[in-house]
Amino acid sequence: MATLELRNVNKTYGAGLPDTLKNIELSIKEGEFLILVGPSGCGKSTLMNCIAGLENITGGAIMIGDQDVSGMSPKDRDIAMVFQSYALYPTMSVRENIEFGLKIRKMPQADIDAEVARVAKLLQIEHLLNRKPGQLSGGQQQRVAMGRALARRPKIYLFDEPLSNLDAKLRVEMRTEMKLMHQRLKTTTVYVTHDQIEAMTLGDKVAVMKDGIIQQFGTPKQIYNDPANLFVASFIGSPPMNFIPLRLQRKDGRLVALLDSGQARCELPMSMNDAGLEDREVILGLRPEQIVLASGDAAGLLPTIRAEVQVTEPTGPDTLVFVTLNESKVCCRLAPDIAPAVGETLTLQFDPAKVLLFDAKTGERLGVLAPSQSVENMGNVTRLNRN
Ligand SMILES: Nc1ncnc2c1ncn2[C@@H]1O[C@H](COP(=O)(O)OP(=O)(O)OP(=O)(O)O)[C@@H](O)[C@H]1O
Ligand SMILES: [Mg+2]
Numbered sequence: 109m110a111t112l113e114l115r116n117v118n119k120t121y122g123a124g125l126p127d128t129l130k131n132i133e134l135s136i137k138e139g140e141f142l143i144l145v146g147p148s149g150c151g152k153s154t155l156m157n158c159i160a161g162l163e164n165i166t167g168g169a170i171m172i173g174d175q176d177v178s179g180m181s182p183k184d185r186d187i188a189m190v191f192q193s194y195a196l197y198p199t200m201s202v203r204e205n206i207e208f209g210l211k212i213r214k215m216p217q218a219d220i221d222a223e224v225a226r227v228a229k230l231l232q233i234e235h236l237l238n239r240k241p242g243q244l245s246g247g248q249q250q251r252v253a254m255g256r257a258l259a260r261r262p263k264i265y266l267f268d269e270p271l272s273n274l275d276a277k278l279r280v281e282m283r284t285e286m287k288l289m290h291q292r293l294k295t296t297t298v299y300v301t302h303d304q305i306e307a308m309t310l311g312d313k314v315a316v317m318k319d320g321i322i323q324q325f326g327t328p329k330q331i332y333n334d335p336a337n338l339f340v341a342s343f344i345g346s347p348p349m350n351f352i353p354l355r356l357q358r359k360d361g362r363l364v365a366l367l368d369s370g371q372a373r374c375e376l377p378m379s380m381n382d383a384g385l386e387d388r389e390v391i392l393g394l395r396p397e398q399i400v401l402a403s404g405d406a407a408g409l410l411p412t413i414r415a416e417v418q419v420t421e422p423t424g425p426d427t428l429v430f431v432t433l434n435e436s437k438v439c440c441r442l443a444p445d446i447a448p449a450v451g452e453t454l455t456l457q458f459d460p461a462k463v464l465l466f467d468a469k470t471g472e473r474l475g476v477l478a479p480s481q482s483v484e485n486m487g488n489v490t491r492l493n494r495n
Contacts, residue, residue, distance in 0.1 A: 110173040110263040110296055111138050112159070118167030119151075119158055119320075128154045130320045132168070136313055139294035143307045143328075145343065146317030152300045153192055155317075156266050159298065160189050172263060185264075188257040192268040192300070194249045196241040196256075203237040206255045213260075227255040230285060232278070246273040251282075258289070265297040272302070279303075286310060304346045308332065316340045338471035341393050341464065347428060350399075350438045352392045353468055356385050365392055365463070367433050369415035371453065376411050376460050385465070385474060393464035396428065396441035402455040410457040417448045429454065 112135070119129035128151045136142045144152045157163040159170060161182035169178050177185050188209070196205050203224055210220045228234045231251040241249055250273045257265060271279045271286075283306055290297060290310070301307055307314055308328045316323045316331060316339070324336040335341035341349050356363045356378065363378040363385055376392075378385070402412050415431035415438075422428075427447060429440045431454070440456060448454055465474040 111171070112136050112142075112264060112296055112298070113171040114155075114159075114168065115171065116168035117155075117158065117165050117170060119154055119163065120166050126320075127166075128320050129158065129165075132320075132322055134315055134322065134325055136296060136298075139296055140312040141290055141297045141299065141310055143311035143314045144298060144300045144317060145302065145307050145314065146323075147343075150317045151320040152317060153268055154320075156189065156268050156298065156300060159264070160187050160266055161185050186262045187264045187266055188260045188262040189266040190250075190253045190257045190268060190270045192272075194241075194253040196249060196252055198241050201238050201240055202233060202244070202252050202255075205241070205252055206237075206259050209256060209260050223259045224255075227258045230258070230289070231255050231282075247275065247278070250274065254282075261293070261295070263296065265295050265299075267297065267299040269300050269302065271306070283309065304344060307344065314344075316343060335393075335464070335473065337473055338391060338393075338466045341466070345395060347396050347439050347441065349464075350394045350396065350436070351466075352394070352434050352436045352438065353389065354392060354434055355387055355389055356465075358386050365390075367411075367413055369413050369431060369433055371416060372414040374411050374413035376458060376463060378463070378465070379461050380465070380474070389468035390474060391466040391468050391471075393466060394438070394458065394462070396439040398459060398462045399438070399440040400457050401442060401446065402457045410459055412455055412457050414453050414455050417450055417452050417454060419450065420448060422447065431456070 114132050114134045117129055117132040118127055120127045132155065134142070144155065146152055154163060158165050161177065161180055165178055169176050171177070172185060197208065200208065206224050206227060207220050210223060224237070228237060231254055233248065233251050233255060236244060236248060241252065244252065250270060254270050271282050274282060287310055299310060311328050313325065314328050314331045315325045318339055324331055324340045331340060331344055335344065342351070354365055356365055359375060363381055364375040365378060367374045367376060415433065417429055418432060419430040420427055422444065425444060427442045427444055429442055429448060431438050431440065466472065467474055
């Protein structure tokens with residue numbers, strides 16, 4: 109177990125090529141679980157390979173514990189990695205693949221057998237131990253690759269999309285197993301995923317990457333509730349955050365956003381009151397679950413608008429209802445027992461303190477949440493605080 113710290117890490121694959129990793133600053137404590145998310149090609153696997161020592165960094169330093177491992181060979185870093193491509197030894201059986209790292213470390217055979225049995229049971233591959241990788245499905249190969257890493261007790265685990273090829277049911281099961289295992293072993297872990305739920309549920313910390321740059325580094329809650337910019341806000345959350353472009357106006361000394369459903373209008377008072385925001389093109393961000401049906405108690409307290417239902421999507425646990433506000437399609441996540449007909453008019457409410465504002469040109473966040481919800485420790489993210 110060890111801390112992991114990336115200090116201003118840069119990586120370029122060759123002269124004349126653009127930097128694949130740009131000034132990466134990340135640090136996780138011993139035993140923490142870091143999730144890396146970002147679109148395809150943003151540099152996640154490159155970063156994993158650099159941490160493992162399979163790629164050289166071209167600037168900065170990688171610290172494991174208090175040791176600078178930047179120039180060290182992979183085998184000296186004491187890391188176990190699950191590659192996105194599995195990278196199993198094709199001529200070895202599943203059992204031999206899992207045993208390999210343990211034999212190299214000269215573990216007694218009885219302990220190796222116990223370890224193989226343990227991970228094979230965990231990963232539901234007991235019946236495959238004598239097969240060769242070529243005789244397995246993609247999802248089975250992926251579980252063998254997991255088994256090979258989990259059989260070891262390294263300082264750090266690196267998992268590059270380890271569950272991506274599993275069917276939906278097994279994936280959910282394995283997610284819970286990963287969490288249980290991490291709670292038990294508390295091994296420092298870096299985990300790449302495209303899955304929102306994995307990112308939110310497994311991570312102690314989440315780093316959102318784009319074009320080789322960390323856009324935000326924080327707890328899952330910070331990333332979800334207090335995204336640093338439009339990219340982070342749009343990347344995390346399913347169904348995604350609603351974005352409504354508009355200009356803020358001043359009314360009776362307060363900044364307001366005017367919402368128009370075609371049937372009715374509503375003024376959302378902004379919690380920030382900076383003169384620089386007046387008449388500025390902004391994008392208002394509102395998560396689907398923050399729009400509620402007007403109910404008796406809160407009816408007089410929160411801004412209210414009537415809007416016509418365009419489409420409904422009953423998902424089981426929720427009903428997603430789509431309306432149009434300011435010519436933008438807006439998704440409202442309502443309770444499953446609410447089943448409005450298309451064309452019906454609903455009365456919706458918003459808590460203005462939960463509304464996020466972004467600069468329409470740069471995508472940067474304007475202002476922060478209400479003080480009670482503001483966060484400490486935003487990592488290396490620079491933000492405009494216009495409260
Ligand atoms: N060996 C290499 N030589 C040159 N460029 C590379 C090499 N490996 C990766 N790249 C480039 O670096 C960028 C980042 O690739 P990387 O594999 O790290 O992305 P990723 O975030 O893991 O994407 P995905 O989600 O698709 O796995 C891409 O533009 C890729 O084409
Ligand atoms: Mg990758």
